[in-house]
Amino acid sequence: MTVPPVAPEVVPAVLDALPPRLRKRIDGALDRAREWGVEVVGDAASVRIDADTVLSWTLHSGVLISADELVCSCLLAPKCLHRGIAVAVASVVEGQARADVADVVEQEDDVVAGERRGERAAAEVLWGACAEILRVGVTGSGAVVRSELLRAVHGARLVGLHRAAAGGVRIATGLAAAKAGASSFDRETVADDLTEVMLVCHDLRSGIGDPVALRGTARREYQPVGALRLYGLCTEAVLTSSGYAGVVTHVVDADRTLWTVPSVYPGGAERIVIAADGPVAMGETGLSHRQLGRSGLVLSGATAAPDRRLGAGKAVRAVAAAGATWDEQPVAGLWDEPLADQLTRAFHTGQDLLFLSGVVSGATKTALRLRLDTGDIDLLGATDAARDNLRLLGERPGMPLRVVARLVPDRPTTAVALAAAGELAVTGHVDLTIDRLQRSHLPPGVPAAPLPAPAVEPPPSGLLATVVDRVVLGGRPVAALPSTTRDAATLARAGLTATAGLLDTLATTARTRARDPFGRAIPDPTDAFPTAWLTAALHTREFARATVRLSWLPPEQGAT
Structure with a gap:
């Protein structure tokens, strides 16, 4: 088992206690933790490192929140390498403020x-x-x-x-x-x-x-929103890099306002199926999240966060009710919103779901190609189940399809597909991230061959974006390479003089270094280089989003 997660303040507290010679050895000693077999019993964890050394944790809800509660039995403790390794390899949990x-x-x-x-x-x-x-x-x-x-x-x-x-x-x-x-x-x-x-x-x-x-806020604040009649839309799998997993069920009210009902907890991918088939923590509806996505709720005393996440407080009362298919109101009305308005909402608010109607034109190895009135778009899968489902759907070109998808703001004509409905031998829609389609669910026909991967053209600001990302990986010296000057000249010749100027400024600040009398570089405490990098990063982000918006719409619509 891996070492228990820690609160952010624990890591510096433990490492500060180490003498300089041990602090320098931390990075080279992290592999030792792979051999540790940590045992967790209740709120205590321990590992026997050798015959004379035991490392022990006292946990609170599974998390180490104090450096004093990490105890080592070796002679150097608490200034020992064992404690330093334990916090250096641990995942960091952003818990509630104490x-x-x-x-x-x-x-x-x-x-x-x-x-x-x-x-x-x-x-x-x-x-x-x-x-x-x-x-x-x-x-x-x-x-x-x-x-x-x-x-x-x-x-x-x-x-x-x-x-x-x-x-x-x-x-x-x-x-x-x-x-x-x-x-x-x-x-x-x-x-x-x-x-x-x-x-x-x-x-x-x-x-x-x-x-x-x-x-920002330490805790999500829920405010009363009164009584709601909700209709299930779909259920989406959630798997974060910070160690959380589960599902979120999207629901819609009679006014076509979207709300979410989450069930996300610490854990890995195995929690997705458990959460999908687990109960909705709201009243005593008897519904699982998978069922809620296809049925409805009546809420009284409802509360919600500013992002329309519904609360499950003790005062909330919930009763299961009939749902509505994607062809029935109010759910069907979500697809009536013009695509241009959907994109404006997705780019400028936290509501980034798109409701797309089109015809399957095939699938590549990584995406389903859907033909809209405005042109073809690519739909990606967020889980293995979704990717397999999209490949199957791509075998029936010409099949009409309705899709709920999430906009990918930095890739032209690309979205992540969450759910789909069409001429399938299933009841209602398919939750692409948690359900599994079979070929028997598809309409009759001969499977189409996969489409070739599309030729991906780098965005006009791609040269600047590449340097921005490489600096994150390799640091300041990357921006000081001679190739950066050549890239700036290439951008200028292409007419992107502002982008070229930002890249040139980034390179100049990276090369400008003070030196001591012996010619050695002196650490630069100024903000010139970090500010130049941040300016370049913001420019590439906004440039990419403007390009993406134009890629979704015909020129006459994209200009509006």
Whole structure:
């Protein structure tokens, strides 16, 4: 079994206790943890490392929340390598703020110009930790760099910067995955998380934007929404890189407003089926999530978060009711919204579901090709079941299909398919991420051969985006390579002078280094390079989203 997860503040607390000689050895010793057979009994965990050494954890809801509750029996404890390895390889859990943390925030309600005391300083520290990751890259970010990031995360949480703190935990998780060589590591995801956290820190430091939105919330706040008559739409599997899994059921009310009913808990992919067939934690409906996606609910005393996630408080009363198929109102009305309006909603709000009607034109090895009135789009699968289902559907070109999908904002004409309905021998729709289609469910016909993979043309700003992502992996030296200057010249010749200027600025700040009298580079504490990287990352993100929006619609619609 792997070592128990830890709270963010535990990692720096343990590593700070190590003498410098042991701290330098942490990264080279992490492989030792693979041989540990950790045993968990209730709220206690332990592992016998050798005949004389036992490492013990005292857990709270399965998580180590204090450095003092990690105890080693070796002679060097608590300044031993065993404790350092245990927290360095552990996953980090962004738990709820403890009572003492909440008290600190409450006591700092004296707000000056919209800013709580300590926010700007905490944002500065977190900015600096992220900037250091950019300077050395993910490959150079060992346990000490990750520890400093988690220290900054804890400081941000103490002053109520929950949005930045949550992003910092995601970055730390990505660093750990990269160090372990895990398949879950994705440099583009880490780049997106760095962009998000650094942008929030930049705005907090500069006094830009709405402080309330920049702070975020520690707990999801549920507000009364009254009585609701809901109709099941579909059920979606959830599997996160931060160690959570389960399902979310999407429902719609009589006004065609979308709501969600989640069942997501710590665990792996095995939790998806358990959650799908498990009870809906709302009243005593007797419905599973899989059943709710095809039936209905009547709620009284309903509560919901701002993102329309329904609460399951004690005052909520729920009764099972008849549902509506995708051909019946109010569910059918979701497909009446023009595609241009759906895209505007998906790009500018958190409601990113698309309701698409088209004809199957085939499937590649990775996607189902669906022909809309505006042209062909690619539908991807988020789970193995979804990918297999899409390949089967692609064997019947010409088959009409209705799809619920989630927009992929950085890939042209691409969405992730969640559910589908068509001329299939099934009742109602298919939840693509959890159900399994068989060939017997398809209409009669000869299976069509897979389509060739489409030729993927890089976006016009691709040269800048490539450097932005490579900096995340390799650090500052990557942006200083001579090839960056050539790429900037290529962009300028293509007429993208603004993009070329950003790439040139990134390269210039990467090469500008102060040196001591002996010619050795001096660590650069300024914000010039991190700011240049953040500006370039934001430019590539917005450029890509504008390109994607235009790819979905004919020129006359895309211009509106």
